[in-house]
Amino acid sequence: MQNHDAIYEDFASKISFLEFIQDEFRNADIPVSKLQNEIAELSSRANWGTEDLAEYIKRNPKSFQIFEALFQQLRFTNAQLIHFVFDITRLNTLNIESIYEYVILNLKHDEEFKKVFYSVLQPNFNYEDFMEKIEKLSKKQIIASFKIAISKYIDKISRDFKVLEQRITKREFEDFSIRFANYLISNLKINDMLGSVNLYQYLQNKRIPVDTKGLHGKYAKIKVKKILDDRGYICVDHLLEQNNISTLQFSRCNKILNSLGEKVYCTEKYVEGIVKPKENKLKKFDLIIFKETKPKYLFEINFYSTEGTKIGINQNEYIDLNNLIKDKYPQCSFYWISDGNYWLTSQGKSRFVNLLNHFQQILNINIFAEKLDGFI
Numbered sequence: 001m002q003n004h005d006a007i008y009e010d011f012a013s014k015i016s017f018l019e020f021i022q023d024e025f026r027n028a029d030i031p032v033s034k035l036q037n038e039i040a041e042l043s044s045r046a047n048w049g050t051e052d053l054a055e056y057i058k059r060n061p062k063s064f065q066i067f068e069a070l071f072q073q074l075r076f077t078n079a080q081l082i083h084f085v086f087d088i089t090r091l092n093t094l095n096i097e098s099i100y101e102y103v104i105l106n107l108k109h110d111e112e113f114k115k116v117f118y119s120v121l122q123p124n125f126n127y128e129d130f131m132e133k134i135e136k137l138s139k140k141q142i143i144a145s146f147k148i149a150i151s152k153y154i155d156k157i158s159r160d161f162k163v164l165e166q167r168i169t170k171r172e173f174e175d176f177s178i179r180f181a182n183y184l185i186s187n188l189k190i191n192d193m194l195g196s197v198n199l200y201q202y203l204q205n206k207r208i209p210v211d212t213k214g215l216h217g218k219y220a221k222i223k224v225k226k227i228l229d230d231r232g233y234i235c236v237d238h239l240l241e242q243n244n245i246s247t248l249q250f251s252r253c254n255k256i257l258n259s260l261g262e263k264v265y266c267t268e269k270y271v272e273g274i275v276k277p278k279e280n281k282l283k284k285f286d287l288i289i290f291k292e293t294k295p296k297y298l299f300e301i302n303f304y305s306t307e308g309t310k311i312g313i314n315q316n317e318y319i320d321l322n323n324l325i326k327d328k329y330p331q332c333s334f335y336w337i338s339d340g341n342y343w344l345t346s347q348g349k350s351r352f353v354n355l356l357n358h359f360q361q362i363l364n365i366n367i368f369a370e371k372l373d374g375f376i
Helices: 004-013 032-043 050-059 063-071 078-085 096-109 111-121 127-136 139-159 161-168 175-186 190-196 199-205 212-230 237-242 255-260 309-328 346-355 365-375
Strands: 025-027 207-209 264-276 281-291 294-303 333-339
Touching: 004 346, 032 063, 032 199, 050 063, 050 175, 063 161, 063 175, 063 190, 063 199, 078 139, 078 175, 096 111, 096 139, 111 139, 111 161, 139 161, 161 175, 175 190, 212 264, 212 281, 212 294, 212 333, 212 365, 237 255, 237 264, 264 294, 264 309, 294 309, 309 333, 309 346, 333 365
Parallel strands: 294 333
Antiparallel strands: 025 207, 264 281, 281 294
């Protein structure tokens, strides 16, 4: 019988902590060279008032990108964009007549919004259809469709700035510039910010953090791959891609590996017949080590610094996957490589000990390195 405490102690003693071996930030790629005039004018004043700033925004619609880059990591949220673009105070009242007039204003002067609005009413709907059926539609129906269209329109703006740029410059929607200017001054303290940074240099050098969850996942895979490479294993990802192989078969498709010897592996590939039990879709494995040109050892690799729902999701999937492979594909073996200081917490220990009821062993990066020769 396994001594679970002893197994955990061995596992915990070999846990790895995250090393920052990957780029944590990327360039924001703000088109500074194309915004030099806007930046210069914005930086030339020490104290903007709402009216002056609103006028500046109307004359320089591309300045929106400057403000967005100055205050947001990526972009303004959809909630902020709705507040800037539409008269929320008007939309939030119970005055149906006032809102209905506002609907007509938007449909009359914003072609892009009109397209979105018509698509909400009915696919392939157009102006003629709308005018033909407007008498049959109640004002509440029209207003409801209008509010639904707002979210879709904002999604469109977030993907294509030109849509917003066109709206900013229209006289009928000068309320945008006033609302936006007031928000910049009152909520975001734009004057204080402009007084504390060199705007041009800030925008030119701004960097954006990459997804930390992605960093964690990639870290463990990078370390495992380095162990394999240092031990003389050959990665055949490029060879498989050249031959358009994304799903490995147990018999006839792996002849291209014949001359490469026993130390061969690949990453991010499917194996014929092996599916996620609950979804019945082919399972892509993080790592596969071959034996006699056939996929033999199948691995999933994770790294957890903190607890999260993802651990439970992975755990349940891997238990089901392990049972499936043992029952139906005995020619393969499944292993879970999981690392990170989450496993050093009391919750992590409890989870690990429970998992030993489902897996013969659970590996971390260092234990994988210790046991690698056993996979040949």
